[in-house]
Amino acid sequence: MIFGPTPLDEARGAVLAHTVRLPGKVLKKGTVLDEAALAALKEAGRREVIAARLEAGDVPEDEAADRIANALMAPLLARSRASTGRVNLFAESAGLFSVDASLIDRLNQVDESVTVATLPDRSVVGAKEMLATIKIIPFAVPGAVLSVVEAMLRGRPALAVRPFRPLSVGLVLTELPGVKESVMEGAVEATSARVEALLGTMLPVERVRHEEAAVADALTRLRKAGAQLLLIAGASAVVDRRDVGPAAIVRAGGAIEHFGMPVDPGNLICLGRLGDVPAMVLPGCARSPKLNGFDWVLQRLFAGERVTAKHIMGMGVGGLLKEIEARPLPRAEAPRTPVSPIAPRRARQVCALVLAAGRSRRMAPLNKLLVPDNKGVPIIARVVDNVLASRARPVIVVTGHERERVEEALAGRAVLLAHADDYAEGLSASLKAGLRAVPPEAEGVMICLGDMPLVSGEMLDRLIAAFDPEEGRAIVQPTYRGKQGNPMLWAREFLSEMLSISGDIGARHLAAKHADRLVEVEMANDAVLRDFDTTDALKALPEYAGKR
Structure with a gap:
């Protein structure tokens, strides 16, 4: 095929490469120039056009696409007519589409003039759905190229639709x-x-x-x-x-x-x-x-x-159907596994409750939540900062004992406050006050303890990443070397049961009742096991050394 500027005297039978607008007439790309088209061009003062001229043995684009489509036809496949060098193939029945990927790859490597694009192998298709398209890139294909393509497809079905059976x-x-x-x-x-x-x-x-x-x-x-x-x-x-x-x-x-x-x-x-x-x-x-x-x-x-x-x-390649930040890890391997900083494309909407209503009886007369570190930051503020560093939103802090002082310690932080008037009745009272403040759009709630300042935002995000009630991961609990820790993340479906709890207990015992819905996420250190509710425990932290 000869392509390029072509004098009108040599352009009869050539294929117009670009649309030409003339006074009162438009000659579209792909037009085969006949005497009338050439006369219109000459009348408009044109002396040449950009065109393609077929040589001996060249096959025009529509004929080439038509022949390749015929070679690809199989039972339950239908086709369109050839136009602008293209033919589309369709399914005649709902079913499972299969393609010989290696054969299509080899076909597409024969020559740049011939291309075949298909749906992925094992695609579920409906009746009339398009399966493949044949597109001839230039205006003609060398006859020798077309013969090779037809020979490759002869006697070897490249495409198939296997109809679904009414089982x-x-x-x-x-x-x-x-x-x-x-x-x-x-x-x-x-x-x-x-x-x-x-x-x-x-x-x-x-x-x-x-x-x-x-x-x-x-x-x-x-x-x-x-x-x-x-x-x-x-x-x-x-x-x-x-x-x-x-x-x-x-x-x-x-x-x-x-x-x-x-x-x-x-x-x-x-x-x-x-x-x-x-x-x-x-x-x-x-x-x-x-x-x-x-x-x-x-x-x-x-x-x-x-x-x-x-x-x-053989389904492993392409078998990772869901992208999440981190999956529950083998307990023996997790401590050696770094936490991925990559955020998932889509995370469940999880809110966080930070329980900060307790009377701190084991550290009396101090309120453990208000003990400052060497930089003057109270424990409750460090906990809340860690939660705010996670993807949990909103963050709800439940107050009770010394409400005003706790709220003052959290001044300027983007949290919601829920007060438990009956906090003296025990942990369940604080829990229920927070649960009543959970917004309706939240799919889950992560219950964080106000005296666990070592649990980082990255750890909390790993719990959120593992959370998926529809796949059976409706309760998520962190572990370290097999020992269960806090915080725990609960699907919304458990809120009614949690609201029925009474006394100085939390919701943890419900996990045993719903063990089939629980997933454990192994952590790289013991932060999820360490709360600080006594002065001796607090001394173990360098930043709190010397605090009383």
């Missing part, structure tokens, strides 16, 4: 004492939505005790009822291939093919079979409608694919 799905929902009904309903709702989106139908849900025998019996009943896919949503997350859910599959006559997957969220998934019926124990994140590893497996099963351990182990 009947059986769900076993296991129950444990203390698990809220809303959690159970959420698991059913999320699973039903996934199944229906893939054109499947749900059989009546089996709700049974979280016991191996009960789950095995439920699987057998669902299989007899015609289930083509069996799912187990456990009241407690599966942690081993011998746990209740997997053991129930084996007890019912099935086998476990793989436990775990390199996709997060979705790590704790268990894949098995009962005869020719796939059976899965779902990860805790399947209660959430957000994309997770379970979706990837479910989509392939509905598309008629046999999912094996090898398939699951």
